[in-house]
Amino acid sequence: MSALKKLAILSAAFGLLAATSGGALAQKKYDPGASDTEIKIGNIMPYSGPASAYGVIAKTEEAYFKKINAEGGINGRKINFISYDDAYSPPKTVEQARKLVESDEALIVFNPLGTPPNTAIQKYLNSKKVPQLFVATGATKWNDPKSFPWTMGWQPNYQSETQIYAKYILKNKPDAKIGILYQNDDYGKDYLKGFKDGLGAKAASMIVLEESYEVSEPTIDSHIVKLKASGADVFINITTPKFAAQAIKKNAEIGWKPLHFLNNVSASIGSVMKPAGFENAQDIISSNYLKDTSDPEWKNDPGMKAFDEFLAKYYPEANRIDSFVMYGYTVAQGLVHVLKASGDNLTRENVMKQAASIKGLEIGSLLPGIKVNTSATDFAPISAVQLQKFKGETWERFGEVIDAEVGG
């Protein structure tokens, strides 16, 4: 409570300050990590270990900040991006976060990846009043400004996504027999919870089978066979890309043709649909908020062209169809927006305040109609998605952009 009050008083004070002093006369204010010449941004990413595929995100961010620096920096200040490896192990994350805050004195910790690692440092960063900005996880709990005023999410959260699927099923197929396959970890369970909440009281009667698999399993074929045998005619596929491709392939192989919902995590055409075979992936329903880099629809899109220019100049070794590249590119732009808005007042309070007052920010890599919005009570920057159906070799978006917010 006292932290919140302090924040309120401080932001009131800043408001007063902004009102009384003109732009040119605005006093320069700095917290550790910011100066006239640079802004230190900390980051923690699994470069090694089981989740090392995500390391691409920070590499893309680094490349993007290189671009910003080459173009003159942010209000004349260069971004100094310090990124450490935690191998997806929470104790290591704590060590690295403390190193960033106490030894490197970074202004903020930006986009650390994974639910367990972020949970491990949330309390620490909030007690130190260091922004834990735009965390790279879709867990629902990050949108909780009351208890954690220094932590903010970024992407649409998992629960809201499956709630949208649940609502779609209730509306279009109320007599569905649902089979669910999910990964047995925080990500899978969060999705599952959202889906059940979305079905509400009907969950018990509609779900015929819940199957879970471990991320260490080499193949999930046996689970698919079991799901088919359960007689389900709707398949909720909560799997990561490798397994998603396996599932789609296996479905075709054993001739199981349910109404297939695929989570957004695995909606990439390049890394899931193509390896699984386009003919096997027809009519799958998913949702997205980012433009798919392998979707021909965006060939002449200005946002996609800017992305390609950036890759060609600053990150030529990137795998363009890797959805994590697009992710890192987008979230880095979100941070640049916040830092620009913070102007010469580079205190942690002000950065957090600016992050919590983004209004209708459009980023070229987001789907048309999806904007970044935050407020003092809404710490979920991107909360809208659009449903899409796979047709031919591309996703066909249908229906409205749906805003489904779930609080933490």
Place this chain on the structure above:
Amino acid sequence: MSAVEEVTSEAPAVEAVPKRAMTLGYGTSLVVLGLLIIAPMFLKNFFVFQMTMLLIYALAVLALNILTGGSGQFSLGQSAFYAVGAYTSAILMEHMGVNYALTLPIAGIICFGFGFLFGQPALRLSGIYLALATFALAVAMPQLLKLGFFEHWTGGVQGLVVTKPDAPFGLPISQDRWLYYFTLVIAIGIYVASVNLLRSRSGRAFMAIRDNEIAASAMGVDVALYKTLAFGVSAGITGVAGGLGAIAVQFVAPDGYTITLAISLFLGMVVGGVGWLPGSIVGSAFIIFVPNIAEHISKGLSGAVFGVLLFLVIFLVPHGARQVAIVAQQLIGKLKK
């Protein structure tokens, strides 16, 4: 894995270490102790935290050292005992409001029991087979912690957040420093007890089993009892380390206690010198700091750089820190002359 195989497939699994060579001389011990007490007063909180982790991992390595260096049994399952200790402390603190200091002996006792029970079937296995059985334990543990059945207590995949204790009696030191000295006292206590254990009748029994099981049983050593006892003691100390780790990190989650941790501890023991207890802290320093150094050299290839550094250590000083210590001792001896 091949390193393990090589070590274990040779006839004497562990080189016989005479019991006096297992410890440091008094003078050196006092110098090390002095450094450990004084250093944190001049360091930033972050480094104090790192030193706390250093002591905690040193305890876990020490536990493995008693098992392997003392009784000659291998374990790749220490991460499982560490996890049980960590979860015991975390659950007691967060769900039952038990004082953090009291959770440690409970964690130790539970892990002792767990290790002792696991030691029973493990009796029938030796060498690489035992290593594999314990390996299975380490692989299974994170999944067991995720089970829905325990979820109310363990927090499932989300883990449990632990509250960090303040210094008691209103002492004017930070949480980190307090926790460091608290850990230091426990670590010294366990170290002294371990040294005494290995010098005692039980310790001699451990070593007799390590050197030659048949001869030991011929001398009247109850091989089965002492082997399981070694497992129990090792697991118990690891459990205390796990509990301390949970308090220092303020968070427990299945992802923190994977097989990687077990291998790191094993690595720490080999680098520190198998059977040389003071080496535990050197081994612990290796597994904490060398990955950071490797990352500093190359982010993308940190794993490969770590591998090269490890290879160099094993190649140049196969007996780990113990070998370095012996060479240093000889050099000092020469200088004195």
